[in-house]
Amino acid sequence: MKLHNSKILITGASGGIGSAVAKALTQQGANLFLVGRNEQTLNSLAEELLGNHKIIIADINTIEGREHIVKQCSSNGGIDLVINLAGIIDFQFFEKQSEKFIQDILTTNLISPMLLCHKLIPLLKLKENTAIVNIGSTFGSIGHPAFTTYCASKFGLRGFTEALRRELADTSIKVFYLAPRATSTNLNSNALSSLNEAMGIKTDSAEWVANELIILLTSDKHQRYLGWPEKLFIRINALFPSLVHNALAKKVPIIRQFTEQ
Numbered sequence: 001m002k003l004h005n006s007k008i009l010i011t012g013a014s015g016g017i018g019s020a021v022a023k024a025l026t027q028q029g030a031n032l033f034l035v036g037r038n039e040q041t042l043n044s045l046a047e048e049l050l051g052n053h054k055i056i057i058a059d060i061n062t063i064e065g066r067e068h069i070v071k072q073c074s075s076n077g078g079i080d081l082v083i084n085l086a087g088i089i090d091f092q093f094f095e096k097q098s099e100k101f102i103q104d105i106l107t108t109n110l111i112s113p114m115l116l117c118h119k120l121i122p123l124l125k126l127k128e129n130t131a132i133v134n135i136g137s138t139f140g141s142i143g144h145p146a147f148t149t150y151c152a153s154k155f156g157l158r159g160f161t162e163a164l165r166r167e168l169a170d171t172s173i174k175v176f177y178l179a180p181r182a183t184s185t186n187l188n189s190n191a192l193s194s195l196n197e198a199m200g201i202k203t204d205s206a207e208w209v210a211n212e213l214i215i216l217l218t219s220d221k222h223q224r225y226l227g228w229p230e231k232l233f234i235r236i237n238a239l240f241p242s243l244v245h246n247a248l249a250k251k252v253p254i255i256r257q258f259t260e261q
């Protein structure tokens with residue numbers, strides 16, 4: 001899709017990947033709606049960006065927040081692209097998570113992006129060649145110990161994205177999915193970064209992920225899974241899940257040690 005002069009909404013714009021994506025998109029000449037809950041962080045980001053961009057202070061998990069986002073977009077010329085990037089994680093065994101946190105993860109990573117798409121599709125239909133991008137994860141394709149709730153949210157997001165893409169196939173709205181692997185941002189706690197290091201899991205920079213998103217948006221593909229060997233593991237898990245199960249089952253004791261750090 002054409003990014004120059006397009007109007008793009010980014011949730012999670014204040015985050016590690018979100019701010020890198022915002023910078024990469026402004027270099028392509030896009031005009032942004034930057035969504036987040038922290039005004040100060042978004043103001044500092046907007047000051048760093050080329051061009052004039054709109055800040056929208058909103059909690060995507062509230063009806064008021066989502067209505068505010070839609071109102072701001074429709075009264076400021078509509079949108080060409082929605083990037084659902086806001087997300088949270090908890091590196092913990094399922095039985096140790098609180099009910100509230102389980103609900104928060106599913107709401108932030110799955111239900112709210114769905115409800116936002118639901119409200120924004122009519123707006124996207126007002127223009128030609130518009131798009132939605134949902135940011136998933138390697139853990140949206142591989143169930144991993146100590147990420148059970150996060151995996152459920154990202155598996156759900158991947159399923160939602162695939163079905164919505166097919167449902168909108170007779171419209172001019174494209175639906176993209178980008179699945180990063182571990183990326184160096186504040187999303188990852190020290191314990192999680194230490195686990196990644198101990199397990200030899202490579203970590204990408206947010207800037208590299210942002211560039212991969214630009215490549216996806218300007219290509220004729222609709223999804224991209226980032227990182228090698230993660231891409232291969234995703235294929236193996238789809239074809240031979242027992243192989244991946246056996247490998248990860250052996251790692252449970254070491255994963256447990258890191259969650260207890």
Ligand SMILES: NC(=O)c1ccc[n+]([C@@H]2O[C@H](COP(=O)([O-])OP(=O)(O)OC[C@H]3O[C@@H](n4cnc5c(N)ncnc54)[C@H](OP(=O)(O)O)[C@@H]3O)[C@@H](O)[C@H]2O)c1
Nearest residue numbers: 012014015016017036037059060086087137182183185187
């Ligand atoms: N980092 C990784 O290793 C990694 C790997 C694969 C996929 N991902 C995915 O990439 C996306 C971005 O992750 P990141 O690493 O950039 O995380 P991050 O630095 O922690 O940023 C998370 C962003 O989400 C926003 N957010 C969270 N809850 C919100 C809510 N209720 N309403 C509005 N905004 C909310 C935060 O905004 P506030 O300022 O309002 O808190 C923040 O901007 C997530 O969907 C994550 O699952 C990340």
